[in-house]
Amino acid sequence: MEEITVFGAGSWGTALANLLGELGHRVVLWCRRSDQARAINLLGENPNYLRGYRISSNVTATSKIDEAVESPKWVLALPTQAVRGFLTELSGNMAPQRPEICNVAKGIEIDSAFTVSEIVKNVLGDVSYSVLSGPSHAEEVIRGFPTAVVVASLRVEAAEMWQNVFSRPTFRVYTSNDVVGVEIGGAVKNVIAIAAGIAKAMELGDNALAALVSRGLAEIMRLGAKMRANPLTLSGLAGVGDLIVTCFSGHSRNMRLGFSIGMGKSMKEASDELGQVAEGIYTVKALKKMAQQVGVELPIVEEVYAILYEGLSPNEALSNLLLRDPKPELPPAMQWM
């Protein structure tokens, strides 16, 4: 059994800490607020996220960084935009023995347009990095519903180590060496899910939703190709799998935020009401920049950006998408037959 710290006691950090605890690992759950850590230890549940679910007695919460950094294995369950600042602060407390890091956040940093692996490398240098992603809502994982995910690392031993650490019959973990593919799939689907939520609120119908999700996948694939992701990763759990669950599940924060916006709420109202992170509202800014930098067309992403940040109405965005120039479904280089 392993000693593991989960950094971030939001819904995903709490569900994963509980999963690891139930598997018999000794888990430290780092909370940024001391009152939250005290409440978790006292009540055996998280009063702020996934309320009402018992957390394994193998999980101890703390808000003390010096205690949290002692574990040799770290799971990073923080919002993407917080990762750089957090790791920068943490790097002063790190033992010479470098931890094995497994990131579970799904997003792209706004200022740098970096994925989380690039942020980690930028701040901590060469550490053993893995990323766990795939269709996995915390609300179902904490109930023990069957879930399958993928853990990717450039080091096969690291991916296999995390596979062993996280696996149980109801939590099936596949390995991969395609870090960029897993990160791009997990990040971009959040923006497409905001679009799906808007489309649901507009009552555009099932055909429109299916078209939106498929063309959203085309955008994920196009960006993935530019970033040298394996297209098969994007048709797997971290791509299509997560796109489906995020666009169609009522648990999705991104879809629900999009729905509220489609119902006429401002982004601030929708996000305050949600009370949890919807990564897509930040990642869309980074993607807008990346689209220009790497020269890739991301029309749905562009329209979501314009709705969230430029006051475009959902109806105008819909017209913009429908009235684009006619074109083949696949780009010429991909028309093999």
Ligand SMILES: NC(=O)C1=CN([C@@H]2O[C@H](COP(=O)(O)OP(=O)(O)OC[C@H]3O[C@@H](n4cnc5c(N)ncnc54)[C@H](OP(=O)(O)O)[C@@H]3O)[C@@H](O)[C@H]2O)C=CC1
């Ligand atoms: N929820 C889910 O089902 C899944 C989420 N993910 C991903 O996991 C990541 C975390 O999401 P989720 O747990 O849902 O988010 P939540 O909004 O539920 O929780 C966010 C957590 O991060 C903490 N936090 C926020 N800002 C900072 C900061 N600047 N420094 C330190 N801690 C901070 C919050 O603390 P506080 O409470 O004090 O504000 C809270 O504990 C996201 O990237 C998400 O896409 C991936 C798969 C499933």
Ligand SMILES: O=C(CO)COP(=O)(O)O
């Ligand atoms: O990534 C997730 C499920 O796989 C969670 O998505 P939301 O943040 O939209 O809830």
